[in-house]
Amino acid sequence: MAIFTRAPKAEPILGQNRAVAMVLGVLTWIIGLLFFFPLFWLVVNGFKEESVASSSPTLNFDPTLDRFSEVTEDSGGLLSFTEAFGNSFWIVLISTVLVMVLAIPAAYALAIRPMRKWRDILFFFISTKFLPIVGIIMPIWIIARDLDLLGTRTVLVVLYTAMNLPLAVWMLRSFFAEVPKELIEASQIDGCSLLGQIRQVILPIVAPGVAATALLCVIFAWNEFFFAIQLNPTGASTIPVWVNSQQKFQGQFLAGLSAASVLATLPVVLAGWVAQKRMIRGLAMGAIK
Amino acid sequence: MAEVRYQEASRIYPGTEEPAVNQLNLDIGDGELLVLVGPSGSGKSTALRMLAGLETVNMGSIWINEVDVTLKPPQDRDIAMVFQNYALYPSMTVGDNMGFALKQQKVPKAERAERVAEAARILDLTEYLDRKPKNLSGGQRQRVAMGRAIVRQPQVFLMDEPLSNLDAKLRVQTRTELADLQARLGVTTVYVTHDQVEAMTMGHRVAVLNFGVLQQVDAPKTLYAAPANKFVAGFIGSPAMNLFDAENVDGKPGIAGVAVPINDAVAAALKGQSLDKVSVGVRPEHLTLGTAGIEGEVTVVEELGSESFVHVRTDHRGEATNIVVRDRGETQTARGDRVKIDFDGPLHVFGEDGQRVTA
Numbered sequence: 001m002a003i004f005t006r007a008p009k010a011e012p013i014l015g016q017n018r019a020v021a022m023v024l025g026v027l028t029w030i031i032g033l034l035f036f037f038p039l040f041w042l043v044v045n046g047f048k049e050e051s052v053a054s055s056s057p058t059l060n061f062d063p064t065l066d067r068f069s070e071v072t073e074d075s076g077g078l079l080s081f082t083e084a085f086g087n088s089f090w091i092v093l094i095s096t097v098l099v100m101v102l103a104i105p106a107a108y109a110l111a112i113r114p115m116r117k118w119r120d121i122l123f124f125f126i127s128t129k130f131l132p133i134v135g136i137i138m139p140i141w142i143i144a145r146d147l148d149l150l151g152t153r154t155v156l157v158v159l160y161t162a163m164n165l166p167l168a169v170w171m172l173r174s175f176f177a178e179v180p181k182e183l184i185e186a187s188q189i190d191g192c193s194l195l196g197q198i199r200q201v202i203l204p205i206v207a208p209g210v211a212a213t214a215l216l217c218v219i220f221a222w223n224e225f226f227f228a229i230q231l232n233p234t235g236a237s238t239i240p241v242w243v244n245s246q247q248k249f250q251g252q253f254l255a256g257l258s259a260a261s262v263l264a265t266l267p268v269v270l271a272g273w274v275a276q277k278r279m280i281r282g283l284a285m286g287a288i289k
Numbered sequence: 290m291a292e293v294r295y296q297e298a299s300r301i302y303p304g305t306e307e308p309a310v311n312q313l314n315l316d317i318g319d320g321e322l323l324v325l326v327g328p329s330g331s332g333k334s335t336a337l338r339m340l341a342g343l344e345t346v347n348m349g350s351i352w353i354n355e356v357d358v359t360l361k362p363p364q365d366r367d368i369a370m371v372f373q374n375y376a377l378y379p380s381m382t383v384g385d386n387m388g389f390a391l392k393q394q395k396v397p398k399a400e401r402a403e404r405v406a407e408a409a410r411i412l413d414l415t416e417y418l419d420r421k422p423k424n425l426s427g428g429q430r431q432r433v434a435m436g437r438a439i440v441r442q443p444q445v446f447l448m449d450e451p452l453s454n455l456d457a458k459l460r461v462q463t464r465t466e467l468a469d470l471q472a473r474l475g476v477t478t479v480y481v482t483h484d485q486v487e488a489m490t491m492g493h494r495v496a497v498l499n500f501g502v503l504q505q506v507d508a509p510k511t512l513y514a515a516p517a518n519k520f521v522a523g524f525i526g527s528p529a530m531n532l533f534d535a536e537n538v539d540g541k542p543g544i545a546g547v548a549v550p551i552n553d554a555v556a557a558a559l560k561g562q563s564l565d566k567v568s569v570g571v572r573p574e575h576l577t578l579g580t581a582g583i584e585g586e587v588t589v590v591e592e593l594g595s596e597s598f599v600h601v602r603t604d605h606r607g608e609a610t611n612i613v614v615r616d617r618g619e620t621q622t623a624r625g626d627r628v629k630i631d632f633d634g635p636l637h638v639f640g641e642d643g644q645r646v647t648a
């Protein structure tokens with residue numbers, strides 16, 4: 001009976017040689033550990049006393065949560081963890097919402113009603129990412145200063161929106177392009193308005209792609225450091241700047257900095273982990289069937 | 290309810306030279322089921338999409354009920370379309386799919402549900418109303434697509450090869466159901482297919498397109514009995530008509546050295562035309578295996594039970610040429626037999642220009 005027949009054994013990669021497969025397996029582990037180790041050490045250091053962290057590396061220590069409570073303490077006048085977290089939260093949220101609100105219509109136009117030379121337009125979008133940011137930070141700084149935006153959350157919202165928009169348009173366009181043309185035509189014949197068409201017909205289909213895009217925008221905005229430190233190094237700044245501020249000019253700070261880094265990494269790791277399935281599905285766009 | 294008129298309507302796709310639909314003139318009556326048929330790339334879909342408002346009409350105009358809709362967007366034309374791949378909204382249930390257009394028209398929920406239920410009953414879909422399209426079979430999806438169209442009670446149904454994704458048996462069954470449904474509802478319908486059998490069995494009238502040009506529009510019987518030109522003659526009918534460039538046999542058009550029997554009127558019409566450039570056609574059922582006529586050798590006998598088609602190789606204009614003869618089992622032939630083919634029925638003669646020579 002069919003139930004009892006075994007599935008044919010998967011052929012080992014690179015022929016039948018088991019030794020090769022084993023060597024490859026070991027190699028994979030070594031490379032994996034090599035990548036993972038710094039992160040592991042960071043987490044371990046976060047649970048140490050400053051003196052232990054600064055002396056020779058060891059795993060033999062009494063773990064403590066003191067560093068975490070120290071770095072999240074209100075530091076009086078300087079950027080505190082709670083402030084930085086709040087700032088990051090709102091800046092990331094607002095910029096991502098703005099990006100999606102702007103990118104969805106753009107992607108619709110490029111994918112579904114392409115105008116002449118739409119490829120050039122798409123290339124223009126992505127080409128804005130070719131510029132080294134360090135090369136254009138000065139004009140941006142001057143404009144921000146003249147608009148009285150230095151040290152505000154607004155300047156980061158604007159910049160993060162601009163920074164993520166090309167990527168979002170690019171990604172969403174490819175998802176939108178996968179929507180069968182007949183579905184859009186059917187919705188037109190059914191008397192759907194343009195907005196209704198996007199909301200009721202297209203978005204439900206490309207939802208995984210939209211989620212993946214939004215998640216990438218969130219991660220990129222959360223991680224951004226250069227704009228933040230240049231244009232807004234003060235009390236209205238974000239988590240990366242807060243982490244940076246944990247470097248002290250005197251005394252030992254390795255354990256504290258490690259704890260801060262762990263705290264900064266956690267939300268992204270969590271978000272990535274939770275969204276992993278959707279994200280991969282979205283990125284591979286297997287969702288359209 | 291609705292009449293449809295194409296008036297010198299042309300579509301030239303951007304970046305192409307030849308029009309995909311070339312000065313189409315077509316009048317479709319109220320309640321009529323008109324089939325557009327033609328080979329692949331002949332512009333059937335384009336013509337249908339022009340009527341739907343999905344394709345720009347570059348020249349000419351399109352009218353629905355004496356209203357010029359040429360420039361109107363699809364949603365203002367009061368039409369419903371069934372797509373080849375059905376184009377069901379994957380995120381909505383069957384019921385929501387069918388009620389979607391009504392929802393856009395802001396029809397109250399209760400009435401919407403009632404009309405969807407009614408359509409579902411007609412199409413035997415009641416038990417599937419809560420399912421998503423991906424959980425349906427191909428035949429059920431096809432019915433949902435039909436349901437989405439009939440719920441709207443539109444002026445015109447447009448269908449672009451709606452049966453081509455079904456298997457052969459279901460296609461034949463659905464084709465009759467569809468024709469019956471259309472007759473019951475009495476909604477003017479334009480139906481596109483590349484399958485001439487489908488066209489002949491379903492159409493009240495059939496319009497034959499080739500290279501974007503309308504070749505002939507007539508009732509199926511007329512199309513079969515009196516094809517207007519060589520293209521229609523070759524396209525309509527299965528197996529196809531035997532169609533040859535004629536040769537001059539004693540001043541008459543002939544095949545394989547045998548003059549075909551034409552009446553005086555046809556002969557008169559052919560006066561002045563070079564007989565080598567004239568074409569002669571005869572359907573397999575209008576030939577018999579007899580004792581006189583075109584000589585040849587049997588190559589294949591296609592036995593279908595009630596009848597058989599005998600393929601005979603003859604020498605026509607110096608080339609081996611295949612002639613198909615329908616045999617009702619009166620004669621027993623096999624490969625290699627030498628036979629004689631006699632004319633037994635109407636002939637089709639096409640002049641130098643490929644047009645039918647009417648007697």
Ligand SMILES: Nc1ncnc2c1ncn2[C@@H]1O[C@H](COP(=O)(O)OP(=O)(O)OP(=O)(O)O)[C@@H](O)[C@H]1O
Binds near residue numbers: 305328330331332334
């Ligand atoms: N978007 C387009 N751009 C350019 N040319 C097109 C476009 N769509 C169709 N055509 C061309 O127009 C002609 C008619 O196409 P159409 O789709 O109407 O054919 P059809 O009769 O429906 O064929 P089929 O039976 O294969 O569906 C073809 O030569 C085709 O290549």
Ligand SMILES: [Mg+2]
Binds near residue numbers: 333334335
């Ligand atoms: Mg087509």
